[in-house]
Amino acid sequence: MDCTSPREVPSFLVLSASYGGGHQRVAEVLEAAWRRSLPRVEVELVDFFDRFVNPVMNRLTRSLYVRSVRHAPRLWGAFYDATGHIRPDSPTQRFINRLGKSRLLAYLRERDFHVVVSVHPTPAGSLSELKGEGKVHHPSAVVLTDYAVHSQWIHPYVDLYCVASEEVRAGLVDRGVPADRIRVTGIPVDPAFAQPVDRGEVARRLGLDPSRTTVLVMAGAYAMLGGILDVHRVLLTLRKPVQAVFVCGRDHALVQRLRQRSRRRPDFHVHGFVSNVHEWMAAADLLITKAGGITVSEALVRELPMVIYRPIPGQEEWNTRMLAAAGAAWVARDPEDLRRALDRLLADPGALESMRAAARRVRRPHAAREAAEAIAGLLPEACRGAH
Secondary structure (H helix, E strand, O other), X not given: OOOOOOOOOOEEEEEEOOOOOHHHXXXXXXXXXXXXXXXXXXXXXXXXXXXXXXXXXXXXXXXXXXXXXXXXXXXXXXXXXXXXXXXXXXXXXXXXXXXXXXXXXXXXXXXXXXXXXXXXXXXXXXXXXXHHXXXXXXXXXXXXXXXXXXXXXXXXXXXXXXXXXXXXXXXHHHOOOOHHHEEEOOOOOOHHHHXXXXXXXXXXXXXXXXXXXXXXXXXXXXXXXXXXXXXXXXXHOOOOOOEEEEEOOOOHHXXXXXXXXXXXXXXXXXEOOOOOHHHHHHHOOEEEEOOOHHHHHHHHHXXXXXXXXXXXXXXXXXXXXXXXXXXOEEEEOOHHHHHHHHHXXXXXXXXXXXXXXXXXXXXXXXXXHHHHHHHHOOOOHHHHOOO
């Protein structure tokens, strides 16, 4: 497909996944960036697993992922490490590529797209294999959503990789990806996280006391932050009292349990899924979270100090190492470790300011725009002038 017809406009297909909330958030942020920069544009966001993978296999893989991360994180870490250097032509990778490959091919033949973007590794492999077989010819981009180098993202027929950092870029080059196919853009986050705000005004609007220290606890879209009840207990017993906000995602049972445990603490606020994370981060002094790539990138852009609690083996360990090395986060691996870290941080405003300064050095507030522009560079030449 080209853009020679005046009625045709640039079009993108973004293949995402709802394994956690981060991949979908990146897809939505990219769509918004294209709509800001290319007023005449068509963007379709598709959950690869829901649309193209056999429903039984989809339910099985999703359940295994959530259960292993929640209840057997070392098992998930072992799988992550085992596939960390997998070859694109290995039997395991070929099996993964086949999960939605035939239905993706049929969809691409039915619809016209100029560029296909993968924000999850599985569709990236399926599309690369289809291109290698000569069945499709779409320019393709991959947007990595962690500060990690993992071979499931690396495929021979990817035209562009948008990555989080220079370290990730170097890792891809070491694994054979041509340097001219890689752009260091940062992980795309909503530009709202970079907007200056009046913390006091935001806090009051959210029902918080702006004069008090606020700790935000984010459990993730599917509440996969391990030990959140332990986090609640620790916050109740700190030397310096705080007001706390718990964001529990779509785990309604967890919301009810935390609200019951907080019934004597009106300054402990418990919420399920929220769409205004940028406001809660703006009102907070400190974030306790799992080390999901998108959440920590949002916090970096907001310059919000972090304590990473019980990082999941695998990509979250990579993310955690990056944050700790940069000085933007501390790590706590059990309740007592968390208590010590919080008592020290809350007693030392200089430590929190140092973490904010570290975030300021490594944050990439324009990542969404840079990634969207880099991917738009894959459009046919005639199409780039069509808008």
